[in-house]
Ligand SMILES: Nc1ncnc2c1ncn2[C@@H]1O[C@H](COP(=O)(O)OP(=O)(O)O)[C@@H](O)[C@H]1O
């Protein structure tokens with residue numbers, strides 16, 4: 001099964017829509033609750049990152065019998081130092097974003113923790129592709 005979503009930079013109102021749609025689908029497929037939770041947490045954090053840090057993005061979700069693969073590709077500034085960005089608490093979020101309650105610098109560490117595979121490909125000045133895989137138990 002394949003699903004597709006768009007994300008608009010700055011649109012905090014709709015961040016979380018794609019992950020809640022995926023949650024519904026996984027529930028219908030009877031995936032276990034803990035696995036669904038892990039997937040929804042990481043997908044939500046990834047959506048918020050596009051909204052907070054990039055201009056726009058697309059999400060491609062592929063679900064088979066064994067796993068879910070989520071690819072989030074954005075047009076944006078890219079990440080100059082991925083290792084640094086992965087550190088808990090590191091954030092370049094603007095004051096406005098922080099005032100909305102985002103920008104704690106825990107998104108990428110949480111994605112790492114809640115996925116079985118995580119891969120970031122990024123080009124400064126162009127954008128970022130985040131790949132996340134979770135296997136069904
Ligand atoms: N899609 C993205 N495009 C550009 N920069 C990003 C993206 N995702 C994450 N980053 C960078 O990595 C940092 C850490 O991300 P994260 O751990 O989610 O923390 P937060 O989003 O709260 O700042 C961000 O502050 C930002 O500098």
Ligand SMILES: [Mg+2]
Nearest residue numbers: 048049107108
């Ligand atoms: Mg984040």
